[in-house]
Amino acid sequence: MLADTLLAEFQALLGAERARADADTLALYGSDETPKFCLPEAVLFPTSHDQVVEIVRLANRHCLPLTGRGAGSGNVGGAMPVPGSVVVSFECMQRIVEFDVANRLVVVEPGVVTDEIDRLARKHGLMYAPDPGSGAYCRIGGNLAMNAAGPRAVKYGATRDHVLGLTAVTGDGRVIHTGGRTTKYATAYDLTRLLVGSEGTLAFITQATLKLVPAPETVATLRVCYASNQSACEAVSRVMNQPTTPCALEFMDRRAIDAIREYGDGVFESAGLPPGTQAVLMVEADGNHEDVPRQIVALEKALAGPELLQIQSGFTREDTVRLWTARKSLSHAVKRIAPLKINEDVVVPVGRLANLVNAVDALAEFHRLPIVAFGHAGNGNLHVNIMVDNGDEEEMQRARACRAALVQAVIGLGGSLSGEHGIGSEKRHFVPLEVDAPTLELMRGLKHLFDPLGILNPGKKLPD
Numbered sequence: 001m002l003a004d005t006l007l008a009e010f011q012a013l014l015g016a017e018r019a020r021a022d023a024d025t026l027a028l029y030g031s032d033e034t035p036k037f038c039l040p041e042a043v044l045f046p047t048s049h050d051q052v053v054e055i056v057r058l059a060n061r062h063c064l065p066l067t068g069r070g071a072g073s074g075n076v077g078g079a080m081p082v083p084g085s086v087v088v089s090f091e092c093m094q095r096i097v098e099f100d101v102a103n104r105l106v107v108v109e110p111g112v113v114t115d116e117i118d119r120l121a122r123k124h125g126l127m128y129a130p131d132p133g134s135g136a137y138c139r140i141g142g143n144l145a146m147n148a149a150g151p152r153a154v155k156y157g158a159t160r161d162h163v164l165g166l167t168a169v170t171g172d173g174r175v176i177h178t179g180g181r182t183t184k185y186a187t188a189y190d191l192t193r194l195l196v197g198s199e200g201t202l203a204f205i206t207q208a209t210l211k212l213v214p215a216p217e218t219v220a221t222l223r224v225c226y227a228s229n230q231s232a233c234e235a236v237s238r239v240m241n242q243p244t245t246p247c248a249l250e251f252m253d254r255r256a257i258d259a260i261r262e263y264g265d266g267v268f269e270s271a272g273l274p275p276g277t278q279a280v281l282m283v284e285a286d287g288n289h290e291d292v293p294r295q296i297v298a299l300e301k302a303l304a305g306p307e308l309l310q311i312q313s314g315f316t317r318e319d320t321v322r323l324w325t326a327r328k329s330l331s332h333a334v335k336r337i338a339p340l341k342i343n344e345d346v347v348v349p350v351g352r353l354a355n356l357v358n359a360v361d362a363l364a365e366f367h368r369l370p371i372v373a374f375g376h377a378g379n380g381n382l383h384v385n386i387m388v389d390n391g392d393e394e395e396m397q398r399a400r401a402c403r404a405a406l407v408q409a410v411i412g413l414g415g416s417l418s419g420e421h422g423i424g425s426e427k428r429h430f431v432p433l434e435v436d437a438p439t440l441e442l443m444r445g446l447k448h449l450f451d452p453l454g455i456l457n458p459g460k461k462l463p464d
């Protein structure tokens, strides 16, 4: 339990309302989207950079572990406290510090909700390109810590590609400023890229300068149905090997289509998917009004090939909504397959997507488990969902073995454990399979430099 005197010190710093240890608050901050739970000792709600500095310095004096938190939407246990730790929630640091149209940048505090940044940018003809599916509620600090990405990453890149500079507080309470306000920068070591994706283990980010891009005038959508996974994956390779890069290239595999057919409450038929459909690509092109139709023609040409069953295009908002109906129904349909979804967010070089999909098929057969794969095919990043009855221990054992075999298969294909969700507490035991010993040693050395007492988000990212 947190000593009363220490809680009183935090309350003196932040005010009683912003340093809480009542049972209701603790219960609310014990987990993220991971189906696991650990009660924190207290939850702190700083409202300024200076308060974060003081929190970290106080925690150092007491060797108190701190777990940073945005919206708790992560699904690898990143924001889940460890026993004895105090949660630092950034939700009250929501200021847009500066909006600079001329230089196409915005300076934000970590608690700003991601979609808010894009909404603000659009008012000025600009766009914040990273678009995680959780954008309506996740916070930019969480996105930066996880290097979050969404469908648009295939054209625009992930969060890391949109950060110009950061202000952060290291584990021993030093304030650092990385990068700057320019799109070219060759002065210091690139600590910005190091901190993005470091999952709150090196420093707390208290301010970020983000790059904005011109907003496209329009977006058009293609829904493309194939008679096999293989044909769809080959089409992905063709698309990525020609000059017109789509702004989304999403894939649903055979079992995803089966789930929609079986559990989609008629969506398969109402969405007009042809009967023999075994895989679907959702493709989008964005740009100005004159150019988008030209892009669509180029993309249609690349998508055409063996076992193509249907291409439907949409140029209006209504068309887009109609074409995405099947994809949007997928999460709901998948939930009905089994009570627990083990979601692996693996990524392979895009030319090996078909190998990954075949490996997933073989694993599903071998381990006798339903596995549904879908995701950001243009980046080779698939969400592989192993569906399992968590009340059945024998099935859970098969699922664990299947997960380990999937990781081995992905690494064998030259891929990586995580494309966007990160490592957190849930995947760190797999890290030594992918990252060699000298590199891990250097990572541990960096952790020690930034956070000598190891108080920032212990038990995450790095393996024991």
Ligand SMILES: Cc1cc2nc3c(=O)[nH]c(=O)nc-3n(C[C@H](O)[C@H](O)[C@H](O)COP(=O)(O)OP(=O)(O)OC[C@H]3O[C@@H](n4cnc5c(N)ncnc54)[C@H](O)[C@@H]3O)c2cc1C
Pocket: 032, 033, 067, 068, 069, 070, 071, 072, 073, 074, 075, 077, 078, 079, 090, 110, 131, 132, 133, 134, 137, 138, 139, 140, 141, 142, 143, 144, 145, 146, 147, 148, 149, 150, 151, 199, 200, 201, 203, 204, 205, 206, 420, 421, 457, 460
């Ligand atoms: C329905 C759904 C859809 C999703 N879709 C996507 C998707 O398309 N793409 C994607 O990438 N992810 C996706 N996610 C995962 C999740 O939303 C992202 O990882 C997101 O970046 C987490 O943001 P958050 O604010 O919820 O952070 P949290 O989950 O609260 O924290 C995530 C990590 O960030 C650290 N952290 C938080 N704030 C700071 C800070 N200021 N300084 C340092 N460290 C900090 C935490 O300690 C933790 O390690 C999805 C999740 C859900 C539930």
